[in-house]
Amino acid sequence: MDFVINSYSLVLFISSLIVYGLSSYILFKVDDALRWIAFTMMSFSFWGFFYGMELTSQTMEQMLIWSKVQYLGLVFAPACWLVFTLKYAGIDDGKGKFIQNSIFILPIVTYILVLSNSWHHLHYKNTWVIQDGPFPILGIEKGPWYLVQIAYAYAYYAIGTYVLWKNFKSANLHFKTLTKILIIAGFLPLFVNILYQLAWFKPFEGLDFTPYAFLFTYSLLGIAIIRFNFLNIWPIARDKILEVMSRGVLVFDHRNILVDFNKAARDYFTEPEYIVLGQSAEKVFTNSPHLLDLVNRKENEKFQNKIRVKDFEKTYELESVKLLNSQSLITGTLIFIDDITHDVLTQETLQQQAQELKQLNELKDKYFSIISHDLKGPVFGVKELIYLTTTGIISEKEFLEMLPEVSKNMEHVAILLENLLAWTSSQLRGEYIQIQRLDLNRIIQNQKSLLDRIAKDKNIEIVLQTQKEITINGDRNMMDLIFRNLISNAIKFSNPNSKVEISCMLDQDLIQIKIKDYGVGIPEENLIKLNNGVSFSTRGQSNESGTGLGMLMVKEYIQKNNGSLQIFSKQGEGSEFIVSFPLAKDED
Incomplete structure (x- = not known):
């Protein structure tokens, strides 16, 4: 075979090798979805290289051989381009294999017709050598299938370009730039080919500048892909992942x-x-x-x-x-x-519930301790006293002498039982609140009367100063327990021969009830526990027993009746408890 290399063929050889090298590099750097751009570039480099071989040929036979070889790249390049755009845009779904195979039907048929053209002349009706140019060029007369091949090639490029534009017109800066480069890389050579097919751009008769345009644009595309790492992720998949x-x-x-x-x-x-x-x-x-x-x-x-x-x-x-x-x-x-707001709130709730559960378990232990000690002792003491009296071991006179002390102990037991039952009710099934209009003066006076005898045993005076009429909305049983515990505690921690002061003062729409004693006061650590709702117990000045449940219930019941509690205390000087409730509004 005689070959004469000219400047036109040399440009094709060099540019084809460059594009082939770039496409090979890209092929091993990306996944299956993006390798099709490399296959597209390889197809164009294959077409361009062997078109260059055709331009170096001197005889018809040589030109037709290289024409058949170059068509292997020419007919499959549009198909590779279309497959790439579909995969790159993420619309190659479950029917991908069928669509992909369908795309290659026309290129395969076309290549078979090119190889067998001498039998039917469907692709080229006639061929000859053009000798009036700078070098011999193959002249062709287009057959009917040649027009089919041009039509499907243009259609594949058009569909692929539309897919890119539609899916990436609103993409981010990275993929929008890449899309523009891809569209230009496909459109510019097509524009050159249209000029060639219409015979509007033919510097020499028979010379096709389309492969030059494809190789030029795809060499720039390959460099851009490698330089800027454009194809580092499947874009539609990336967008879907980011948005969900x-x-x-x-x-x-x-x-x-x-x-x-x-x-x-x-x-x-x-x-x-x-x-x-x-x-x-x-x-x-x-x-x-x-x-x-x-x-x-x-x-x-x-x-x-x-x-x-x-x-x-x-x-x-x-x-x-x-x-x-x-x-x-x-x-x-x-x-x-x-x-993570929900997670943080959930964690805080779990921690709070864990703390509440811990406190409930501690209160449960305290509950059983109270039953086994504070209740068992006085009750069994009365039982034993009755037994000793009935058996004659102690006389009736001795029994009567012991009776005041027994009575005092049983009063403490009664208060203790009431607090236990109230606490148990609120913890096991919630607290039923029956709101009604209450005369607060009467409630305080009743509780004072109940506790007067205990105060007299310690020679403590209960001084009560109230307003003429104080009406609030609240639960009667809860109010009784609140003031019974507060007054009882004031007596309990007062020194003998002192006094407990109870006073009421109006403050706009509130009534404030102050219960003040002049006893030992509350240590700082216990004052913190009271304000935080932590249960603890201490014995009174006359060794009166305590459970710690009373103040716990007082604080809870005050809150449930829309009230507030303030505690002021100084060790050695006494304590002051201020309870505030909203006044009841007059009914129309």
């Missing part, structure tokens, strides 16, 4: 420029208008310096941040992940924003 993620995601490049984000990320910011592709991190995080600090750091970081959104405090977990290349150099930063 509940975590906010922002992507910054090595220059700290925002290149991607999802909708969830915008929800974090009070001024989302700063979240714009192409903006610097300094601009994006104008009002979020903590996030700017995450981007600027060299290591991965994670912390929590609380922000207020429409009168509601939310907790977010913020995390930065550095993107590293093969040389461990930072190529970008991922910022993850996760709304």
